[in-house]
Amino acid sequence: MADSAFFCTLSHEGVLAVRGADASKFLQGQLTCNLNYLSDTQASLGARCTQKGRMQSSFRILLEGDGVLLAMATELLEPQLADLKKYAVFSKSKLTDESHAWVRFGVDHGDDALTGLGLALPAETDSVVRNDGLIAIRVSPNRAELWVAVDIADDIKGKLSAVLPERDLNQWLLGQIRAGIGQVMPATRELFIPQMLNLQAVGAVSFKKGCYTGQEIVARMQYLGKLKRRLYRLQLDASELPEPGAQLFSPTHASSIGEVVIAARTEQNIELLAVLQAEAAEGGDIHLGALEGPALQLLDLPYELDRDREIQR
Numbered sequence: 001m002a003d004s005a006f007f008c009t010l011s012h013e014g015v016l017a018v019r020g021a022d023a024s025k026f027l028q029g030q031l032t033c034n035l036n037y038l039s040d041t042q043a044s045l046g047a048r049c050t051q052k053g054r055m056q057s058s059f060r061i062l063l064e065g066d067g068v069l070l071a072m073a074t075e076l077l078e079p080q081l082a083d084l085k086k087y088a089v090f091s092k093s094k095l096t097d098e099s100h101a102w103v104r105f106g107v108d109h110g111d112d113a114l115t116g117l118g119l120a121l122p123a124e125t126d127s128v129v130r131n132d133g134l135i136a137i138r139v140s141p142n143r144a145e146l147w148v149a150v151d152i153a154d155d156i157k158g159k160l161s162a163v164l165p166e167r168d169l170n171q172w173l174l175g176q177i178r179a180g181i182g183q184v185m186p187a188t189r190e191l192f193i194p195q196m197l198n199l200q201a202v203g204a205v206s207f208k209k210g211c212y213t214g215q216e217i218v219a220r221m222q223y224l225g226k227l228k229r230r231l232y233r234l235q236l237d238a239s240e241l242p243e244p245g246a247q248l249f250s251p252t253h254a255s256s257i258g259e260v261v262i263a264a265r266t267e268q269n270i271e272l273l274a275v276l277q278a279e280a281a282e283g284g285d286i287h288l289g290a291l292e293g294p295a296l297q298l299l300d301l302p303y304e305l306d307r308d309r310e311i312q313r
Helices: 023-028 074-087 111-116 150-163 169-178 215-223 278-283
Strands: 006-009 013-019 044-049 055-064 067-073 094-097 102-108 128-131 134-140 143-149 229-236 247-249 258-265 270-277 286-288 295-299
Touching (some): 023 067, 044 074, 067 074, 074 094, 102 111, 102 150, 229 258, 270 278, 270 295
Antiparallel strands (some): 055 067, 134 143, 247 258
């Protein structure tokens, strides 16, 4: 296995379950992703917006049993459940917090370990394989999530530990940052529209599925608007890890030009994803916390924004 191979427990997220005969039909009118694309072998990223197109949550979604599961930041589960339940009153679907039922592991450069569990996971992002109650999802090149029922989690963790070193969550988040996958956190709830996190570029937004909550705003931005704020990857030479929602500044602007989305430490510095005003980002003079704060340098993302390709989804 690669020297960089490891696994970790994804302790920062919980699992929201929507089950019942109408689960997919109900969520199709609530989420940005197209649930018709989900299958036993295909998962997706997605988001839930307010009527004004601001994201209450972002998540990974997959089919499971008689419904679907959504993994999102733990602190967002309760408010997201409360909001969705208001719309599910006349639907044959039940919404619950199933965080207690699952243990989820991040597996980085560990395909051999997954194969040893009977999970020969394809390389294509969002691919899903299942075996004997285990679910593996390809989340980006060389990275996978492993979903395990809680009653067998200790056994599976032992098998992973036998072939992979265990690392902390920071290493997993660093991989997420380098994959350019933004995420709504409690401090940024209802702050961004999906395109500000580049979610349309990573398959989390469908422009062909029809109406859903916030769809008019999201579609108008894609077809008619000029996106002035979007997700960037940056490097920071500092010792203190910035929190989601931390403000970023530029000397050429009188006020904040953006916010930190997620951040993680490397061996030498800090890498992060942030939503920035495109004009300010192009100037390259960006600082954390104040005009005189630590400077940041722009880094590449592993994908390009392509409106024509994005609207075909």
